[in-house]
Amino acid sequence: MSPIHLAKRDDLSSALHPFLMTFYVLLGCTACLLGGYATHRLMGMKQAPSGYKPRSVEQDDYMREVRRRNLDVLMADLRSQRKRPI
16 A cells, blocks of 8 residues: 655635635634524523522531632642742
């Protein structure tokens, strides 16, 4: 089997100008975004009439604990970096 030789194409060998190509890509992305929004709007989860649900006390306690653990890990990492010689 003979090796395949690929010739290098110059930048403007396409039938479309690069600006038009970019414009069509952006137009397609916008159409997909609007289609996804419309689908979610029609069939997505329905919101409660009052809007957001209030957080429970257990959820607040849990989030406080998670933030505390993350802060402890960051502080330990900072302390270990200060001890390393440069």
